[in-house]
Amino acid sequence: MTRLRRAGLAPDRGPLAVAAEGPGGLRLLALDPEAGALGLRPGELLGRVRARIGVPLQVYPADPEADRAALLRLCRWAEGYAPGVAPLGPAEAADGFYVDVAGASHLRGGEGPLVDDLAGRLARSKIPARIALADTPGGAFAVARFGAADRVVVPPGEAARALGGLPVEALRLDPGTVSGLRRLGLRRVGEIDALARGPLARRFGEALLLRLDQAMGRRPEPLAPLTEEAAYRAARGFLDPIGRQSDIVVTARLLMAEIAPRLERDGVGACALRLVLHRVDGVTRALDLGLSRPERCPERVATLVSLRLDRLGAALDAGFGFETVALTVTVTGPMTARQTDLGASPQGDGIGVLADALAQRLGRPLLRLGARASHLPERAGHTLPWTADPTPWPDHLPPRPLVLFPRGEAALDVLSTVPEGPPRRFRWRARIHAIVHAEGPERIAAEWWHTPGAPAAGRDADAANGGASGQARDYYRVECAAGRRLWLYRDGPHAPGRPAAWFVHGVFP
Amino acid sequence: MGLDPANQTGRDPAPGSPRERLAALRARLSASAGPAAPPSVLSLDLPAIDAHLPGGGLALGPPHEIAPAEPADAIAALSFALALCAARLARTQGAALIAAAPNQPLPHGPGLAGLGLDPARLLLLEAGGDAEVFRALEAALHARTLSALVGLVQDGLPLKPGRRLQLAAEGGTEGDGPPLVLILRPAEAGLPNGAATRWRIASAPAARDRFGTLDNPRWRARLDRCRNGRGGDWLLEWDHAAHRLRLPEPLARDAVAAGRSRA
Numbered sequence A: 001m002t003r004l005r006r007a008g009l010a011p012d013r014g015p016l017a018v019a020a021e022g023p024g025g026l027r028l029l030a031l032d033p034e035a036g037a038l039g040l041r042p043g044e045l046l047g048r049v050r051a052r053i054g055v056p057l058q059v060y061p062a063d064p065e066a067d068r069a070a071l072l073r074l075c076r077w078a079e080g081y082a083p084g085v086a087p088l089g090p091a092e093a094a095d096g097f098y099v100d101v102a103g104a105s106h107l108r109g110g111e112g113p114l115v116d117d118l119a120g121r122l123a124r125s126k127i128p129a130r131i132a133l134a135d136t137p138g139g140a141f142a143v144a145r146f147g148a149a150d151r152v153v154v155p156p157g158e159a160a161r162a163l164g165g166l167p168v169e170a171l172r173l174d175p176g177t178v179s180g181l182r183r184l185g186l187r188r189v190g191e192i193d194a195l196a197r198g199p200l201a202r203r204f205g206e207a208l209l210l211r212l213d214q215a216m217g218r219r220p221e222p223l224a225p226l227t228e229e230a231a232y233r234a235a236r237g238f239l240d241p242i243g244r245q246s247d248i249v250v251t252a253r254l255l256m257a258e259i260a261p262r263l264e265r266d267g268v269g270a271c272a273l274r275l276v277l278h279r280v281d282g283v284t285r286a287l288d289l290g291l292s293r294p295e296r297c298p299e300r301v302a303t304l305v306s307l308r309l310d311r312l313g314a315a316l317d318a319g320f321g322f323e324t325v326a327l328t329v330t331v332t333g334p335m336t337a338r339q340t341d342l343g344a345s346p347q348g349d350g351i352g353v354l355a356d357a358l359a360q361r362l363g364r365p366l367l368r369l370g371a372r373a374s375h376l377p378e379r380a381g382h383t384l385p386w387t388a389d390p391t392p393w394p395d396h397l398p399p400r401p402l403v404l405f406p407r408g409e410a411a412l413d414v415l416s417t418v419p420e421g422p423p424r425r426f427r428w429r430a431r432i433h434a435i436v437h438a439e440g441p442e443r444i445a446a447e448w449w450h451t452p453g454a455p456a457a458g459r460d461a462d463a464a465n466g467g468a469s470g471q472a473r474d475y476y477r478v479e480c481a482a483g484r485r486l487w488l489y490r491d492g493p494h495a496p497g498r499p500a501a502w503f504v505h506g507v508f509p
Numbered sequence B: 001m002g003l004d005p006a007n008q009t010g011r012d013p014a015p016g017s018p019r020e021r022l023a024a025l026r027a028r029l030s031a032s033a034g035p036a037a038p039p040s041v042l043s044l045d046l047p048a049i050d051a052h053l054p055g056g057g058l059a060l061g062p063p064h065e066i067a068p069a070e071p072a073d074a075i076a077a078l079s080f081a082l083a084l085c086a087a088r089l090a091r092t093q094g095a096a097l098i099a100a101a102p103n104q105p106l107p108h109g110p111g112l113a114g115l116g117l118d119p120a121r122l123l124l125l126e127a128g129g130d131a132e133v134f135r136a137l138e139a140a141l142h143a144r145t146l147s148a149l150v151g152l153v154q155d156g157l158p159l160k161p162g163r164r165l166q167l168a169a170e171g172g173t174e175g176d177g178p179p180l181v182l183i184l185r186p187a188e189a190g191l192p193n194g195a196a197t198r199w200r201i202a203s204a205p206a207a208r209d210r211f212g213t214l215d216n217p218r219w220r221a222r223l224d225r226c227r228n229g230r231g232g233d234w235l236l237e238w239d240h241a242a243h244r245l246r247l248p249e250p251l252a253r254d255a256v257a258a259g260r261s262r263a
Helices: A001-006 A033-037 A046-052 A065-080 A111-124 A137-146 A159-164 A175-183 A189-194 A198-204 A206-216 A245-265 A299-316 A347-361 A459-464 B005-011 B016-034 B071-091 B108-117 B130-143 B159-169 B250-261
Strands: A016-022 A023-033 A060-061 A083-085 A095-100 A131-133 A151-153 A231-243 A268-279 A284-295 A320-336 A367-371 A379-384 A403-411 A412-415 A425-426 A432-444 A473-480 A485-493 A504-507 B063-068 B096-100 B120-127 B147-151 B181-185 B195-204 B220-225 B232-239 B244-246
Touching: A001 B244, A016 A033, A016 A046, A016 A065, A023 A033, A023 A046, A023 A206, A033 A284, A060 A111, A065 A095, A095 A137, A111 A131, A111 A151, A131 A137, A131 A367, A137 A159, A159 A189, A159 A206, A175 A198, A189 A206, A198 A206, A231 A245, A231 A403, A245 A268, A245 A299, A245 A320, A284 A320, A284 A347, A320 A473, A347 B130, A367 A403, A367 B120, A379 B108, A412 A485, B063 B071, B063 B159, B071 B096, B071 B108, B071 B147, B071 B220, B071 B232, B071 B244, B096 B130, B130 B147, B130 B159
Parallel strands: A016 A060, A131 A151, B063 B181, B063 B195, B096 B120, B096 B147, B147 B181
Antiparallel strands: A016 A023, A083 A095, A231 A320, A268 A284, A268 A320, A367 A379, A403 A504, A412 A425, A425 A432, A432 A473, A473 A485, A485 A504, B195 B220, B220 B232, B232 B244
16 A cells, blocks of 8 residues: 555545455455544455445555565665565565664664664655564564554563563464464463463464464574575776776676686586676666586686677777676576696587687577487487587487488489389489489388377478378488489378379488 | 797797707708698598698698589588598597588488487587688687587688688697698589698499498599699598598499499
């Protein structure tokens, strides 16, 4: 609600409510004080409320994601008070945050002034807040939500007294436990605390005691502080803007040298980097560098930046120069320390460097030939980006042509002497080929799951034989009189009375 | 380039003892007197052909040009180039790079076994044009990690990129020496260039095993031009198991095949 009002989406005055889909229709989720004064309660059906009150009620749909984002923004702001800031979790209705001020309150002149300062600044931002400071997160939560005043500082060691009079809901229990306690006539935290623990645990489970102990400070409750978003980032600002390529490269190397120890400490390397150049006139250029393997060597990164700038050339458009250069590691990969041989470097290393250099200089990836388990020759081989650890190839491969055409090329004017045998003569690529030797046939069919007539299943297969898909093909290795060795196939088995369609699919060495 | 006279003089720090100085002087004299031998070569293990090539084999570093005798022999030329790659890879560690301009025939992975080439040791780069092919080859030469480089180009090897490749190869030698550099061009595209050797490859009927089935591939290879060497014309057979070229035995069947291949 506060988010809506601060964003100017909702008017400042008038009863206001946020509703979300619940059992039985839209139900109220949150109310502003004016709506609360009308006697509305969260959880009521919106239709019934509308019928009951005569005043127009403004209702907005709930947006938990935006609420969460707004809370995180607030947490980031609150990190100015102390580094340990944790937003409230779903068990705590996710509408507030903890600040761990231990060891930081003296910076604001003590705990009281700190709370006053925080409350004042929140109020000036039109954020209604209840603030409590206590020994434990649980205690602070209880006092802030259910205490009498908006600002409370619970003195150290007095948590039991401060909490004793609060309702049992203050212990962050699930609704079932709360109603069970109420049925037993236990309404106050102090009443529970006075009871024997054994029967209580048997009746309500361990969670009740855990929450009670956390609030009283008898058991620790670690907070999950917001994590750093980009741990591997370095930036450098310049009084005089830089524009020359060599300056940018040197800066990139220095920035990487700054990041490298952090990467090394965590045992990772950079797989992708982003170099962001902020131009004086506010234009930002971002260069994304991909690496073939995790890397943390500043010189290597500088070389890649240099190659990339080479390729960009004038397209970089330094204008009046760049005033800030930032380097962020966007993707990391595990990189274990290893001992290098003296003298000889492992083979993959050099190729990795070359692959990165080519990727930056030409913008084209280095490829490798990969094997696929498929009977169809056009599916059996493919190219994939180079990686340091190639997958081994199968040991025994049937004879296959050195060059395979992506689709069979039609052999025309076919002359055969034996109806079901290979042709004796045909025309292909504007040339008559007279066959002097033929070996075969080798019958190759698509796998059964590439059913005929399912174009999506065997795209390559369909493309290869020009529409008449799914049929088994009879392949022949033929040698023509000029010494060329071709891979020829007949589409579909021999059928009397039907002209056979012949295709050239590849050429042997 | 330890034998390069220019380098030798520039680096020679005038060693102290007379014996060392004498040895250095001898080395320099022998280097400048005889024909400057290429630092390393890929021997074809065929004395008949190696005798035609300076240094007794295909020089490693400078580019060699391979062209098909006619357009239909493009695959034969590619096979010959890959066979030379396989010969080189069989003698060293490392990998081979094929940088191809658009519309050039690329090898099919499962078919490389027929040449005895391990597909896992082959890298591919699909370049956008001849210029990118040459830049990629140059970068690979500078990187000094690959054993063989093949460039498939559309317009042949112009003088300037050829010279640049030569210079990149001369940058220094370490490990197994510079890679074998092969430039494959279409039959119709011929440019004057500074390639160390120029080959023309034509198809020839393959060898047959004793059951009469197709066995090792054969090509008609003509050495058109060879700097500091002699040209020649041979029928070559590739033994994919031994990774070496062979001159077929002069059997009657082979002679017939050889005669017919030029038809």
